[in-house]
Amino acid sequence: MPTSAKKPIVVVTRKLPDAIETRMMELFDTRLNLDDKPMTPAQLVEAVKIADVLVPTVTDRIDARLLGQAGPQLRLIASFGTGVDHIDHDTARQRGITVTNTPGVLTEDTADMTMALLLAVARRVGEGERLVRAGKWTGWAPTAMLGARIWGKRLGIVGMGRIGQALAWRARGFGMAIHYHNRRRVPAETEAGLEATYWESLDQMLARMDIVSVNCPHTPATYHLLSARRLKLMRPTAIIVNTARGEVIDENAMTRMLRAGELAGAGLDVFEQEPAVNPKLVELDKVVLLPHMGSATLEGRIEMGQKVIINIKTFVDGHRPPDRVLAAML
Numbered sequence: 001m002p003t004s005a006k007k008p009i010v011v012v013t014r015k016l017p018d019a020i021e022t023r024m025m026e027l028f029d030t031r032l033n034l035d036d037k038p039m040t041p042a043q044l045v046e047a048v049k050i051a052d053v054l055v056p057t058v059t060d061r062i063d064a065r066l067l068g069q070a071g072p073q074l075r076l077i078a079s080f081g082t083g084v085d086h087i088d089h090d091t092a093r094q095r096g097i098t099v100t101n102t103p104g105v106l107t108e109d110t111a112d113m114t115m116a117l118l119l120a121v122a123r124r125v126g127e128g129e130r131l132v133r134a135g136k137w138t139g140w141a142p143t144a145m146l147g148a149r150i151w152g153k154r155l156g157i158v159g160m161g162r163i164g165q166a167l168a169w170r171a172r173g174f175g176m177a178i179h180y181h182n183r184r185r186v187p188a189e190t191e192a193g194l195e196a197t198y199w200e201s202l203d204q205m206l207a208r209m210d211i212v213s214v215n216c217p218h219t220p221a222t223y224h225l226l227s228a229r230r231l232k233l234m235r236p237t238a239i240i241v242n243t244a245r246g247e248v249i250d251e252n253a254m255t256r257m258l259r260a261g262e263l264a265g266a267g268l269d270v271f272e273q274e275p276a277v278n279p280k281l282v283e284l285d286k287v288v289l290l291p292h293m294g295s296a297t298l299e300g301r302i303e304m305g306q307k308v309i310i311n312i313k314t315f316v317d318g319h320r321p322p323d324r325v326l327a328a329m330l
């Protein structure tokens with residue numbers, strides 16, 4: 001990394017909020033992607049050949065093949081986002097490239113969207129909205145559009161990190177009983193405040209929940225954590241919500257079960273092959289589908305950008321950036 005007055009070359013792969021791009025232009029020799037078309041693999045190769053710092057997003061695959069073509073000047077990948085499963089960390093480490101992310105600032109927004117999906121599926125919000133828009137609503141009826149009550153139901157949270165806990169607080173307000181599975185049990189005070197029940201066995205928890213929400217990162221250990229076998233343990237009346245990563249659920253198995261009536265519904269903001277969505281899911285009324293917008297608020301995007309800037313600036317100034325992603329965290 002240059003220590004002289006020469007500004008570092010920072011390549012940003014997607015369009016960021018104006019205020020963030022302006023600040024980055026002031027601080028660094030920043031190369032923006034103003035038309036916001038995702039970069040092709042060839043464009044990414046060009047980027048890593050010249051960049052001192054790369055600012056990718058979830059839509060870029062920063063794999064071993066790409067990093068193998070990076071110039072020796074590439075020292076920092078300051079990712080715009082919390083999830084880092086699009087980056088090959090082993091290769092980055094071997095090449096001495098530091099990786100940072102933007103944790104914390106999208107917690108509340110993602111938890112809000114998880115609640116929105118949970119409510120939308122249980123109370124058939126998507127179906128009702130489509131009915132009215134299609135001009136097919138013929139009037140109120142006592143047995144029309146009956147959904148499932150949320151109050152008093154059991155919510156099983158898979159992954160009790162920041163977002164899982166933010167969801168739990170919200171769900172408490174909606175009168176739900178909080179259950180969770182996590183690699184580690186959360187502190188006793190947190191558990192007590194939420195009146196949360198910890199399940200060491202994910203299998204046992206899944207079998208007893210009314211609603212299951214996926215809130216863990218996608219890592220090699222969580223790939224298809226909700227496998228076909230585990231999904232079969234769930235009740236046929238259960239609902240699944242996923243605002244984390246599509247890869248945590250075996251999407252084909254879940255789709256088959258939804259079609260067969262072995263699961264009651266799903267609220268999905270993320271998919272295994274984004275932006276492709278399984279057409280068999282699209283056909284189902286009991287499923288609410290969103291285009292990976294869980295953290296999409298203007299405030300959140302600006303705060304993410306500010307974190308990216310702080311991470312770059314700290315690193316360029318020769319210090320340890322605050323949001324360094326360590327292999328041990330994955």
Ligand code: 8YV
Pocket residue numbers: 056057058059080081082083084106244294295296
């Ligand atoms: C972001 C996300 O919008 O931060 C994450 O992990 O999944 C999203 O909410 C996206 O990653 C930006 O790169």
